[in-house]
Amino acid sequence: MKTILITGAAGGIGGHLRRELAGKYRLRLSDLRPVKPLAKGESFLRADITRLGDLLRATKGVDAVVHLGGYSVEGRWEDIHPANIVGCYNAFEAARRNGVKRFLFASSNHAVGFYRRDEVIDHRVMVRPDSRYGVAKAFGEALGRLYADKYGMQVFCMRIGNVNPAPLDKRRLSIWISPRDMAQLVEIGIEHPEIRFEIVYGVSDNARSWYDNANALRLGYAPRDDSEIYAEPLLARERPGDPRAETLQGGAFVVEESIPNPASLAPARRRAAKTSRKAKRAVTKKKAAKR
Numbered sequence: 192m193k194t195i196l197i198t199g200a201a202g203g204i205g206g207h208l209r210r211e212l213a214g215k216y217r218l219r220l221s222d223l224r225p226v227k228p229l230a231k232g233e234s235f236l237r238a239d240i241t242r243l244g245d246l247l248r249a250t251k252g253v254d255a256v257v258h259l260g261g262y263s264v265e266g267r268w269e270d271i272h273p274a275n276i277v278g279c280y281n282a283f284e285a286a287r288r289n290g291v292k293r294f295l296f297a298s299s300n301h302a303v304g305f306y307r308r309d310e311v312i313d314h315r316v317m318v319r320p321d322s323r324y325g326v327a328k329a330f331g332e333a334l335g336r337l338y339a340d341k342y343g344m345q346v347f348c349m350r351i352g353n354v355n356p357a358p359l360d361k362r363r364l365s366i367w368i369s370p371r372d373m374a375q376l377v378e379i380g381i382e383h384p385e386i387r388f389e390i391v392y393g394v395s396d397n398a399r400s401w402y403d404n405a406n407a408l409r410l411g412y413a414p415r416d417d418s419e420i421y422a423e424p425l426l427a428r429e430r431p432g433d434p435r436a437e438t439l440q441g442g443a444f445v446v447e448e449s450i451p452n453p454a455s456l457a458p459a460r461r462r463a464a465k466t467s468r469k470a471k472r473a474v475t476k477k478k479a480a481k482r
C-alpha cells in the first residue's frame with residue numbers, strides 16, 4: 192500500500208480526502224494544527240511548511256505528496272507569501288531532495304479567476320489570477336512545471352473549485368466539486384502512469400461549468416456529481432452583489448483585498464477577529480443611535 196503525505200490535512204479538503212481515501216492508502220497527515228482523532232492507517236506529523244526542515248522530515252519515504260497546505264483565501268501579502276510561496280517551494284524542494292517523484296498540487300480556480308463567466312476555458316489558457324492568492328497558485332503551477340521539466344518529477348496541478356458536500360451559492364454551482372469526485376481526481380493524480388506535468392480542473396460534472404475539463408477526462412476522470420440538483424433553492428436565495436464580482440469567474444476575489452476564512456485562522460487569531468468584529472458592530476450601533 193502506498194504512503195501518501197497530505198499537507199494542510201487539518202483543513203476542509205484534507206478532512207474530505209481522509210474519509211474518501213481511507214483504506215486505499217497509508218495517510219501521513221501534516222499540519223500546524225493537530226489532526227485528531229486519527230483513523231486506522233493514518234499518522235500525524237506536525238509540520239510548519241515555511242520550514243524546509245519540517246517538510247524534509249514529512250516527505251521522507253512517501254510515494255506521493257498531496258500539497259494542500261497554505262493560506263486558503265485572499266489575504267495580506269504577509270500571510271500569502273510565507274504560506275503559499277515559501278511553503279509551496281519548500282514542499283516541492285523537500286519532495287525532490289527525498290526522491291519523491293509524484294506531486295499533486297492543490298492549485299485553484301483563482302489562478303484563472305479574471306476570465307469572464309461567459310467564457311469556457313481549458314487547461315491551456317494563460318493564467319489570469321484574481322488575487323495575491325491566485326498569483327501564488329500560478330506560482331505553484333510554474334514551479335511544478337520547472338520541477339517536472341528539470342528534475343523529472345510527475346506533477347499534477349488541480350485547479351480546485353470549491354469542495355463541499357453541496358454547493359454554497361450561485362457561483363459555486365459552476366465550480367463545485369463533491370468530495371467523492373475530488374477523491375477520484377486525487378487518485379488519478381497518484382496512480383496514472385503517464386503523468387509528467389498536467390493541469391486539470393477540480394470540478395464535478397456541473398451543467399453550469401465554466402471549464403472545458405478535457406485534460407482530466409483524457410486521464411480517465413469520470414465525475415459522478417452535477418451541482419444542478421441544488422440550483423433552484425440556491426438561485427432563489429441569491430441576492431445581487433458587486434457587478435464585477437458577478438461577471439468574473441473569481442467572484443469576490445476579484446474585488447476584495449481579503450476574504451474572511453475563520454476556519455483557517457488559529458484559535459487566538461480567531462478570538463481576536465471575533466472581538467474586532469464585535470467592536471466594529473458596537474461602533475456602527477453607536478453611530479446609528481447618534482443619527
Ligand code: 15L
Binds near residue numbers: 263351352363
Ligand atoms: C479557493 O481556492 C479557496 O481555497 C476556497 O476557500 C474557496 O474560496 C474557493 O476557492 C472558491 O472559489 O469558492
